[in-house]
Amino acid sequence: MTPRVLFYVQHLVGVGHVFRASRIVRALRGEGVEVDLVFGGVPIPGLDVADAPVHYLPPVRAGLEVFNRLEDADGNPVDDAYKDRRRDLLLDIFEKTRPDVVVTEAFPFGRRQMRFELLPLMEAAKTRRPRPATVVGSVRDILQENAKPERDREVVDLIDRYFDHILVHGDPGFVRIEKTFPHGGEIADKLRYTGIVAPEPPVPATGEAAYDVVLSVGGGAFGHRLLLAALKARRLSVLADARWVVLTGLAATPAQRAELEALAGENVTFERFIPDLPARLAAAKLSISRAGYNTTADIYTAGCRAIVVPLSDGIETEQITRAALMNEKGLAIAVDHENETPEAIAAAIDRAMAGPAPDRSMIDIGGAGKAARMLAAIARDEDLPV
CATH class of the missing domain: 3.40.50.2000 (Glycogen Phosphorylase B;)
Structure with a gap:
């Protein structure tokens, strides 16, 4: 039976x-x-x-x-x-x-x-x-x-x-x-x-669908602050001229989108959601994101460099713990949740790009x-x- x-x-x-x-x-x-x-x-x-x-x-x-x-x-x-x-x-x-x-x-x-x-x-x-x-x-x-x-x-x-x-x-x-x-x-x-x-290992995106940097915040309900800080960090970092895609999440409002677009400049594309995120990450030089379970699973299977900035609302602890462990074990660079600033994110971008891609082969996905x-x-x- x-x-x-x-x-x-x-x-x-x-x-x-x-x-x-x-x-x-x-x-x-x-x-x-x-x-x-x-x-x-x-x-x-x-x-x-x-x-x-x-x-x-x-x-x-x-x-x-x-x-x-x-x-x-x-x-x-x-x-x-x-x-x-x-x-x-x-x-x-x-x-x-x-x-x-x-x-x-x-x-x-x-x-x-x-x-x-x-x-x-x-x-x-x-x-x-x-x-x-x-x-x-x-x-x-x-x-x-x-x-x-x-x-x-x-x-x-x-x-x-x-x-x-x-x-x-x-x-x-x-x-x-x-x-x-x-x-x-x-x-x-x-x-x-x-x-x-984790998802199945993806086939990396190609052509116009491939970006150097993928900036994402999941559903977007608690991500606007990170998107603002990261776009400001872009100008200060070694990836200022790279191609970025910004995933605002489905919860982003028109006013928030307009605020982000005003910071963007050239080589920045905005999307609310993409179904093939692991494929985009696999083609990217760098991911910048929160530290939720699914997001980090996508990062692990894609293999790209990553910066994680955990969600912090005074109650949330899960992402703070995960980000600290990822940083400690060399799986990503974590930006402290109390220092979610353009300067801190720009410094993390420069650090990530100066070193080798993380070796995540030992983590079971x-x-x-x-x-x-x-x-x-x-x-x-x-x-x-x-």
């Missing part, structure tokens, strides 16, 4: 983890596993999940003004009736698909707001008869640090109660989960490292395939691959 996986994904603000999950889903299909993707956020056009069916729940997102408040796609607060409808649909999908494995992306380390539907799903998976479904958590390698220690304790309790395995999508030689989760030792027997979930092989083995009740 063909093994079956139910993969739950909920995006609240950013969508990077959705693309990480989609890479794993595609790899699972390549392993001959049936996959049902449950999607709880605002739909993303063109999301590639091979031929896996996508089950859309009524969408929710984080509040635009109050993060902990859930809103529907139109910005209306989500009430109990809306939550009940989502929960019932999720449980109905579970009953109809009869999966061997249930995978929750981020939960229980994140997505705390979704406990109203995930805890009933966990209960259904563990109490199903005659055979319970195996429950697996899927989480990135560096976590956002909790300001409330009791939340970390709660995570351990949920893992002890419901989860059979936790797939950590990182290379333990780069960072272990204990770096940002203080109780990692207590769940060590359930942790399985997959490597970085085969996480999609390894995660898929692990999940396939779990679904078939086989020993996990090393």
Whole structure:
């Protein structure tokens, strides 16, 4: 009988983890596993999940003004009736698909707001008869640090109660989960490292699509300051005359775009989004970006020099930790988040171009395939691959 996986994904603000999950889903299909993707956020056009069916729940997102408040796609607060409808649909999908494995992306380390539907799903998976479904958590390698220690304790309790395995999508030689989760030792027997979930090695872009410098900020919601500083740094650096492409992100406003274009000068092209970012990076001399998981995975697989400037909003810690580790291990040059200035970025550009391209051959970027092989083995009740 063909093994079956139910993969739950909920995006609240950013969508990077959705693309990480989609890479794993595609790899699972390549392993001959049936996959049902449950999607709880605002739909993303063109999301590639091979031929896996996508089950859309009524969408929710984080509040635009109050993060902990859930809103529907139109910005209306989500009430109990809306939550009940989502929960019932999720449980109905579970009953109809009869999966061997249930995978929750981020939960229980994140997505705390979704406990109203995930805890009933966990209960259904563990109490199903005659055979319970195996429950697996899927989480990135560096976590956002909790300001409330009791939340970390709660995570351990949920893992002890419901989860059979936790797939950590990182290379333990780069960072272990204990770096940002203080109780990692207590769940060590359930942790399985997959490597970085990176895209397939790209064919470098050519011709007019090839640029010397790729300046990007993901979705763009928190990137305008970096774009401004980097464009000002351009004039001060050894790459002042190089061809730059600036990816403003889909969240950039017309006023922000106009402000950036006023700084651009010659040899600068603006795009909101490009689907083939790894191919552009593979052709580039330099990437300048934030330090999110997916962005750095693209950098690793492309092989280009890189400058990372972590997002800092007084709460965010994940990117600051990743950027510092990348700098320490020679994988990129990090600009301190408290010094996001044209002068600091120009100095980083000059440093990056004066030295050799980083050797990233030791970091494991085969996480999609390894995660898929692990999940396939779990679904078939086989020993996990090393």
